Amino acid sequence: MRRWVLIALPYAWLLALFLAPFIIVLKISLSDIALARPPYMPQLDFGAGLAGLREFFAALDFENFWFLTTDDLYWKAYLSSLQIAVVSTFLTLLVGYPIAYGMARSAQEWRPTLLMLVILPFWTSFLIRVYAWMGILSTEGLLNQFLIGLGLVSDPLTILNTNTAVYIGIVYTYLPFMILPIYAALEKMDESLLEAAEDLGCSKFSAFWLVTIPLSRNGIIAGCFLVFIPAIGEFVIPSLLGGSDTLMIGKVLWEEFFSNRDWPVASAVAVVLLLILIVPIVLFQRNEQKAREAEG
Amino acid sequence: MRRFSWFNATSLTLGFAFLYLPMVILVIYSFNASKLVTVWAGFSTRWYGELIRNEEFLDAAWVTLKVAFFSSTLATILGTMAAYVLVRAGRFSGRTLFSGMIYAPLVMPEVITGLSLLLLFIGIGLDRGVLTIVLAHTTFSMCYVSVVVSSRLTSFDRSLEEAALDLGCSPFDAFRLVTLPIIAPAVISGWLLAFTLSLDDLVIASFTTGPSATTLPIKIFSAVRLGVSPEINALSTIMIGIVTVGVITASLISKRAAVAQARDEQAAARTT
Amino acid sequence: MAETAQKPKTKSTAPDQAFEPWEDPNAKPLIEFRGVTKRFGDFTAIDDLTQDIYEREFFALLGPSGCGKTTMMRMLAGFDMPTAGEILIAGQDMAGIPPNKRPVNMMFQSYALFPHLSIWDNIAFGLKREGRGSDAIAERVEEMLRLTRLERFARRKPHQISGGQRQRVALARSLAKAPKLLLLDEPLGALDKKLRQDTQFELMDIQEKTGTTFVIVTHDQEEAMTVASRVAVMDEGRIVQVATPAVIYEAPATTYVADFIGDVxxxxxxxxxxxxVVEEVVPEPEVAAPEPLVAAAEGERAPQPNALGEWLHDRLLTRVLGPRKAAPKLLPAPEVAAVVEAPVAAPKAAxxxxxxxxxxxxxxxxxxxxxxxxxxxxxxxxxxxxxxxxxxxxxxxxxxxxxxxxxxxxxxxxxxxxxxxxxxxxxxxxxxxxxxxxxxxxxxxxxxxxxxxxxxxxxxxxx
Missing domain, CATH: 2.40.50.140 (Nucleic acid-binding proteins)
Structure with missing residues (x-):
C-alpha cells in the first residue's frame, strides 16, 4: 500500500507536468497556424466518442513542419546550432583536458581544493557568468584595452555580438562539465601504467597518447556530450553575447514564441529540436551504460 | 613526492585564470565609481547603495527566494521518493517510462521545458505567477535531486535496510530510522542544488511567469540586454559572495568530517 | 535433572552421548524446507529442496558462490519468497510473513551496523522495535555487551572500532532479541585468518551458552567443519550431502563432496x-605406518625360513647353533619400540x-x-x-x-x-x-x- 503511494506520487507529478505538457506541444505542432490565440484547431471532442477521436486525428497535419522547410531561417538555424555546438564542444575539450590532467596529476592534498574550485562556478549564476564576459569582450572592454595597451592591435577588435563571443561563452560556462568527467577518469588511472609504458619503450608523449588518452576515453566522451547536448538548445549565451546574425535554434524558438507569437510553429521547432537531440542523448546513455558495466 | 611539472602548473594556472578572471573583474568593477563600466574611476560602494534602494530588484529578489524555497523543498521530497522508487522498488509496470521521465528533463533544452509547461498552464487555465513558476521549477529540479539521491542510494549497503527489517522495523520505519539519516547529506545537497537551480533559472521562469511575478534572473536579463550596468555588477558580486562563502563552508565541514572519520578508523585499527 | 541426563543439551557436555536429534525419529524439527524451489527469472537458485533443521543445531550451509546457500538463508529471513514449496519455522508456515514479523534474526556478511548509531543503540535497535520498557532494554543490552565483551565500546560508533569488534557487535545485535533461529551469512569472511579461528570457537561457545539454533552460510569448508554439528554441502541449488563433519570428510557421498572438502x-x-591373491602379504587394514621406510627395513631383517631352510638347519646347523626354534612362523618377540612398525606377518586373511x-x-x-x-x-x-x-x-x-x-x-x-x-x-x-x-x-x-x-x-x- 505504502509502496503504491511512494510510486504513484512522483509518477503522477511527472506525468502531469512533464509528459502531458510535452504531448500538448506535439498536438499544437500538428494544429493549424494561428497567432497566440487558443484554442487551436482541431479540438478533441470527448462527447463524440470514437468518431470524434477519428475526426480529431484526421484533422491533424504536418503543415507547420512543412512550413519549417519552406523558410530557410529554420534549417539554417538548426545547422548553425549544430555547428556552434560541435565547434565549442571541441574547444571546450581542448581547454578542459589540460586542466583535468593537471588536476589529476597534482599532489594528493591539493586535489579536493582544485575540485572545489572547478565546481564553485557551477553554483554561481549562469546568467552572471555570461554577463561577466560582456564587459570584457565589448569594443571598449578590458580585452581590447589590454591588447591595445600591449600594442598588439591598433584598432579595437569586434568580438562581442559575434559567433566568437558565443564560442567563448559556451566554453567558459560549460567548462566544468568537461573537466569533471575527464578528471574522474584520469584520477582513477594507475600511474604505474605510465611507468610500465615507459619501461616498455614509450616516450613520454607516446605513453600519453597510447595509455592516458584511451583510458580517459569514457570521461572525454561523457564530457563532450555534457557540453554538446545543452549547447544546441542554448538561449542565454547567443542572446547576450551573439549578434543579430548569430542563428541558434533556442533563440529562434524564443523569438517565434515571444515576438511572433506563432505558437504552433514554435511547437514544431521544439519537436524538431528534440528529434535532433535524441541521437546524442541515446549515444550518451549508451556510453554511460557501458562505462558502468565496465566498472562492474 | 611527485615531480614538479611545468606543463601541469601552466595548464592549471591558465585554466583557473580563465575560470576566475571574468568573475574577479566583475567584482572589482562593481566598486567602480564611474557609470562607465570599463573605465576605472576610483573605489566606491555607490552602486550597492543604489541597488538597495531599487525597489524592483528587491521585489524580484524576494519572489525568487520564495520560489526557490518552495520549489526546492517540494522537489527534494518528490525527488527523494523518485530516487527510492528507482533504486529500491524493483520492477513495476511503467518503470521504463518513469525512469525516462526522470532523466529526460536533465537533457531537455530549457526552451522546450518552458514552452511545454506554459502551453499546459494555458491549456488548463491556470493563472501564471509564483505558483506556476514553483510548479515548473519543482518538476525539473526534482529530477536533479533524484539523480543525486539515487547515486547515494545505489552505493548504500542494502543489508542495512534488511537488518532494520530483520530487527523488527516496518518498511517505513526502516526508511525513517536507518535510510534517511544515512542518505541525509545527499538529500541536503539535493535541496541545495534544487535551490540554486531555481535561483539561476531564466528561461523556464520567463515562459511560466505572468506579469504578477518577476524573478531576479528575468530582471537581470532585461537590464543586461541593454548593456553592462554597474548596478548589475554590484548585484552579481553579492550573489557570487554568498555562493563562495556557502561552498567553502560546506567543503570545510565535509573535510573536517572526513578527517575525523579517518582518524577514528585509524584509532580503531590500532585497538585490534 | 534426570531430564538433562537423558537428553544431553550440547555436544561438548556429553561427548559420549552425542547430540543427534536428526537420528531421533520423534524429534520435531525447528525448520522444515518442503519441496522449496526458488527461481530468479530463468535461473533456478534452489531446486525442489527438502531439509529439516533441529533445535540447538549449528547447521552449516557450505558450497561455492552461486550454489544457492545464500538464497536458502534469505528465504529463512524473509527477504526472498520461495517460488514453490513451503518453509516452516517451529511448525508455522512462513509464507507471506514479512522479515520483521519472523522469530528469526540475521547476522549480515557486511555486518550492516547502522553507521549513525552507537554500538549501544545498534544492539538496542531491535529491542526498541519490540516496545519493551527502557529498563528492560538497558538490561538486555548490557547483558549482550557482557556476552560479547564489548562493554568498553558501548558509546562508540561502528567506524570507531575494529573489524573483530564490529563482528561481535553484529552478533550481539542479532542475538539481543533472543531469536529462535540465528542466521549467519559468512560471519567471519571479513576477518583475517588468526582472528577467524579464535572467533569460530567464540561463536560455538556463544551458541552453547544461549542455546540458539544457528544456521551459518559459508564457502570456507574449514570453518563449516569447525563450528557445525551438521554440514550441508550444496551444489547448483541442491543439497548434495548432509552429515556431521566427520562423515562428510571420511565418507563423502559423491566426488563433488570429496573434492570440495579438503584435499583429495x-x-x-x-x-x-x-x-x-595369496602370494602377497596383505597387512592389516590399519592406518598406514608412520614410517614405512623403517617398517620395510625391519621386515627384511626378520626372514621367514622356508622348507629348504629348515632342512638345511636340521642337517647342518643344529650342531653349531642348537635345535631350531619350535615356532618358525612367528617372529621373535619384538622390542617395545618396534611394535607399531613391525608388519605382522599374519596368516593370509584376504x-x-x-x-x-x-x-x-x-x-x-x-x-x-x-x-x-x-x-x-x-x-x-x-x-x-x-x-x-x-x-x-x-x-x-x-x-x-x-x-x-x-x-x-x-x-x-x-x-x-x-x-x-x-x-x-x-x-x-x-x-x-x-x-x-x-x-x-x-x-x-x-x-x-x-x-x-x-x-x-x-x-x-x-x-
Whole structure:
C-alpha cells in the first residue's frame, strides 16, 4: 500500500507536468497556424466518442513542419546550432583536458581544493557568468584595452555580438562539465601504467597518447556530450553575447514564441529540436551504460 | 613526492585564470565609481547603495527566494521518493517510462521545458505567477535531486535496510530510522542544488511567469540586454559572495568530517 | 535433572552421548524446507529442496558462490519468497510473513551496523522495535555487551572500532532479541585468518551458552567443519550431502563432496570383483605406518625360513647353533619400540569381499575392501585423502602400492604434501608428518618413490 503511494506520487507529478505538457506541444505542432490565440484547431471532442477521436486525428497535419522547410531561417538555424555546438564542444575539450590532467596529476592534498574550485562556478549564476564576459569582450572592454595597451592591435577588435563571443561563452560556462568527467577518469588511472609504458619503450608523449588518452576515453566522451547536448538548445549565451546574425535554434524558438507569437510553429521547432537531440542523448546513455558495466 | 611539472602548473594556472578572471573583474568593477563600466574611476560602494534602494530588484529578489524555497523543498521530497522508487522498488509496470521521465528533463533544452509547461498552464487555465513558476521549477529540479539521491542510494549497503527489517522495523520505519539519516547529506545537497537551480533559472521562469511575478534572473536579463550596468555588477558580486562563502563552508565541514572519520578508523585499527 | 541426563543439551557436555536429534525419529524439527524451489527469472537458485533443521543445531550451509546457500538463508529471513514449496519455522508456515514479523534474526556478511548509531543503540535497535520498557532494554543490552565483551565500546560508533569488534557487535545485535533461529551469512569472511579461528570457537561457545539454533552460510569448508554439528554441502541449488563433519570428510557421498572438502586425489576406474591373491602379504587394514621406510627395513631383517631352510638347519646347523626354534612362523618377540612398525606377518586373511579397481593400463588394479561387492562391473571413483597415503623409497607391504616420481613438495610446517607422478602421468598426493628435522628427510624432488595405502583408505564412490 505504502509502496503504491511512494510510486504513484512522483509518477503522477511527472506525468502531469512533464509528459502531458510535452504531448500538448506535439498536438499544437500538428494544429493549424494561428497567432497566440487558443484554442487551436482541431479540438478533441470527448462527447463524440470514437468518431470524434477519428475526426480529431484526421484533422491533424504536418503543415507547420512543412512550413519549417519552406523558410530557410529554420534549417539554417538548426545547422548553425549544430555547428556552434560541435565547434565549442571541441574547444571546450581542448581547454578542459589540460586542466583535468593537471588536476589529476597534482599532489594528493591539493586535489579536493582544485575540485572545489572547478565546481564553485557551477553554483554561481549562469546568467552572471555570461554577463561577466560582456564587459570584457565589448569594443571598449578590458580585452581590447589590454591588447591595445600591449600594442598588439591598433584598432579595437569586434568580438562581442559575434559567433566568437558565443564560442567563448559556451566554453567558459560549460567548462566544468568537461573537466569533471575527464578528471574522474584520469584520477582513477594507475600511474604505474605510465611507468610500465615507459619501461616498455614509450616516450613520454607516446605513453600519453597510447595509455592516458584511451583510458580517459569514457570521461572525454561523457564530457563532450555534457557540453554538446545543452549547447544546441542554448538561449542565454547567443542572446547576450551573439549578434543579430548569430542563428541558434533556442533563440529562434524564443523569438517565434515571444515576438511572433506563432505558437504552433514554435511547437514544431521544439519537436524538431528534440528529434535532433535524441541521437546524442541515446549515444550518451549508451556510453554511460557501458562505462558502468565496465566498472562492474 | 611527485615531480614538479611545468606543463601541469601552466595548464592549471591558465585554466583557473580563465575560470576566475571574468568573475574577479566583475567584482572589482562593481566598486567602480564611474557609470562607465570599463573605465576605472576610483573605489566606491555607490552602486550597492543604489541597488538597495531599487525597489524592483528587491521585489524580484524576494519572489525568487520564495520560489526557490518552495520549489526546492517540494522537489527534494518528490525527488527523494523518485530516487527510492528507482533504486529500491524493483520492477513495476511503467518503470521504463518513469525512469525516462526522470532523466529526460536533465537533457531537455530549457526552451522546450518552458514552452511545454506554459502551453499546459494555458491549456488548463491556470493563472501564471509564483505558483506556476514553483510548479515548473519543482518538476525539473526534482529530477536533479533524484539523480543525486539515487547515486547515494545505489552505493548504500542494502543489508542495512534488511537488518532494520530483520530487527523488527516496518518498511517505513526502516526508511525513517536507518535510510534517511544515512542518505541525509545527499538529500541536503539535493535541496541545495534544487535551490540554486531555481535561483539561476531564466528561461523556464520567463515562459511560466505572468506579469504578477518577476524573478531576479528575468530582471537581470532585461537590464543586461541593454548593456553592462554597474548596478548589475554590484548585484552579481553579492550573489557570487554568498555562493563562495556557502561552498567553502560546506567543503570545510565535509573535510573536517572526513578527517575525523579517518582518524577514528585509524584509532580503531590500532585497538585490534 | 534426570531430564538433562537423558537428553544431553550440547555436544561438548556429553561427548559420549552425542547430540543427534536428526537420528531421533520423534524429534520435531525447528525448520522444515518442503519441496522449496526458488527461481530468479530463468535461473533456478534452489531446486525442489527438502531439509529439516533441529533445535540447538549449528547447521552449516557450505558450497561455492552461486550454489544457492545464500538464497536458502534469505528465504529463512524473509527477504526472498520461495517460488514453490513451503518453509516452516517451529511448525508455522512462513509464507507471506514479512522479515520483521519472523522469530528469526540475521547476522549480515557486511555486518550492516547502522553507521549513525552507537554500538549501544545498534544492539538496542531491535529491542526498541519490540516496545519493551527502557529498563528492560538497558538490561538486555548490557547483558549482550557482557556476552560479547564489548562493554568498553558501548558509546562508540561502528567506524570507531575494529573489524573483530564490529563482528561481535553484529552478533550481539542479532542475538539481543533472543531469536529462535540465528542466521549467519559468512560471519567471519571479513576477518583475517588468526582472528577467524579464535572467533569460530567464540561463536560455538556463544551458541552453547544461549542455546540458539544457528544456521551459518559459508564457502570456507574449514570453518563449516569447525563450528557445525551438521554440514550441508550444496551444489547448483541442491543439497548434495548432509552429515556431521566427520562423515562428510571420511565418507563423502559423491566426488563433488570429496573434492570440495579438503584435499583429495580422485582415481576413476572400473570395479571388478577382487579375487584373493595369496602370494602377497596383505597387512592389516590399519592406518598406514608412520614410517614405512623403517617398517620395510625391519621386515627384511626378520626372514621367514622356508622348507629348504629348515632342512638345511636340521642337517647342518643344529650342531653349531642348537635345535631350531619350535615356532618358525612367528617372529621373535619384538622390542617395545618396534611394535607399531613391525608388519605382522599374519596368516593370509584376504578380504572375502572387495573390489579391484582397474584404472589405468600398465598400473596394478587398486584394492578396496570398503565397498559393496555388487558394484563389480560399475565405474567407480576412489577418493583418497593425502594423509592416508604413505610414501617410501622401498616397496612397502601394502594392499595398494604404486611407483612414481616426486614432482613437488609442499612444506606446510607440521606436514608436507608430496605430489607423486606415476608412470602413466597421473598424480597422487601423499602427506607425511614432519617428525624429523628437514635435513634428515631423505625424500626429495625427482626421487623414485612408492606411494601406498590400505584397502580401506579410500572412499569408493559410484559414478
Amino acid at each position: 586425489t580422485l582415481i576413476a576406474g572400473e570395479a571388478k570383483a577382487h579375487e584373493s 578380504p572375502t569381499e572387495g573390489l579391484a579397481i582397474h584404472w589405468a593400463a600398465g598400473q596394478p588394479p587398486l584394492v578396496a575392501a570398503n565397498a559393496p561387492p555388487d558394484w563389480a562391473g560399475k565405474r567407480v571413483t576412489l577418493a583418497l585423502r593425502p594423509e592416508k597415503v604413505a610414501i617410501s623409497k622401498a616397496r612397502p607391504e601394502a594392499a595398494n602400492a604404486l611407483q612414481g616420481k616426486v614432482i613437488d613438495i609442499a612444506y606446510l610446517g607440521n606436514i608436507s604434501t608430496y605430489h607423486v607422478e606415476l608412470a602413466n602421468g597421473s598424480m597422487i598426493k601423499a602427506q607425511m608428518a614432519n617428525t624429523r628435522r628437514i635435513s634428515r628427510r631423505d625424500i626429495t624432488w625427482e626421487d623414485d618413490v612408492w606411494v601406498s595405502f590400505s584397502d580401506t583408505a579410500a572412499a569408493v564412490l559410484e559414478e
